[in-house]
Amino acid sequence: MLIRIGYDIELGVTAPTALIYMLQVHPSRAGDIVGGENTTISPPLATDFYRDGFDNQCARVRVPAGVTRVRLRNEAQVFDTGWPDPVNLGAYEYMPDQLPVETLRFLLPSRYCEVDGELLAFAWSTFGQVPKGWSLVQAICDYVHQHLVFDYQSARPTRTALEAWRERVGVCRDFTHLAITLCRCMNVPARYVTGYLGDIGIPPVPYPMDFSAWFEVYLGDRWWTFDARHNTPRIGRIKIAHGRDAADVPITMVFGNHTLERFEVVTEEVVG
Structure with missing residues (x-):
């Protein structure tokens, strides 16, 4: 298409x-x-x-x-x-000492993603027993999708992942920051993506068109797309840029x- x-x-x-x-x-x-x-x-x-x-x-x-x-x-x-976003339920997770070195910066704290402290303890207590790999990342997406309420009126450009978690509200960048942070807490490299995502293959949504945010994680030997806001494979993503979080893009x-x-x-x- x-x-x-x-x-x-x-x-x-x-x-x-x-x-x-x-x-x-x-x-x-x-x-x-x-x-x-x-x-x-x-x-x-x-x-x-x-x-x-x-x-x-x-x-x-x-x-x-x-x-x-x-x-x-x-x-x-x-x-x-x-085609919708690819899914690979068998995609495996490397231990940090085996990851390609170029992925390590996507495990570290960044401007909007506080990997240390309160969210680190929460992540391990909540997801520590979930099987590693694809299942773990999907469990994090499920949690973030249910925990946050999407609301354009609540948008705030300075909101961090920890603040979104506490406030339980946000827009696509907040869903993405929180999911990235929880993935990094669990030693899964995760990076922020901004790009185009239209209403292709779904009923039109009652919001003005905007750029969208989602994230990618490194599993197996490549980066895979996940989206905590929509939490379902989507058609027609067109990537503009990626970085550690929204501050980079x-x-x-x-x-x-x-x-x-x-x-x-x-x-x-x-x-x-």
Whole structure:
């Protein structure tokens, strides 16, 4: 199938600054983009493209004096198999001393994922007897899915995994942070993913379209997709970036005062 993706984001700025955006499709899906992405910046501004330490595609826009608004737009079509997220119930779990060294940073505490302390004790008391591997990660997803209530009105960009656990409410990033933290507490490498996820194969939901967050864990010899918010295999995920948590993968980041003037996201199956 073909999936149409895109965004229209406008930011107001008050002084010369730099704007970083992480909105390009991840290199792992670059071969699925039909005809490339069509990113435009209004007004046209000098832009530097680079890869970060997680191999995500990033861009720095240099905003000079006199510019008060920056508008980012993109539209593209991406080929997708149309299959749900793969499931491998037999995927096994490495002990920490056997993990590939590049996965170890996804076991450590990070900005929004407090692996030590209260959640560590809770994780081992709750999941310590669950069989390791896929069953353990699924048990964590089941718990987070039931423990948190999804509520856009409660969104807070500074909420950590521990705070979400205590408050029992959040949005997709909170479900993801809590699940990642519990996985890391149980010595399963877990990383945060941001990307597109539309209402493909499910009834439409009564929320405005947005970018989505889910997570990946390292089991066996690869990374596998899990989603504590939806807690079911989904069709049509298109990855933009991954990192230790949301702090590593900001959609946009402005160095200075700014306002969000427009935010529209599109992800839908191309029909006909």
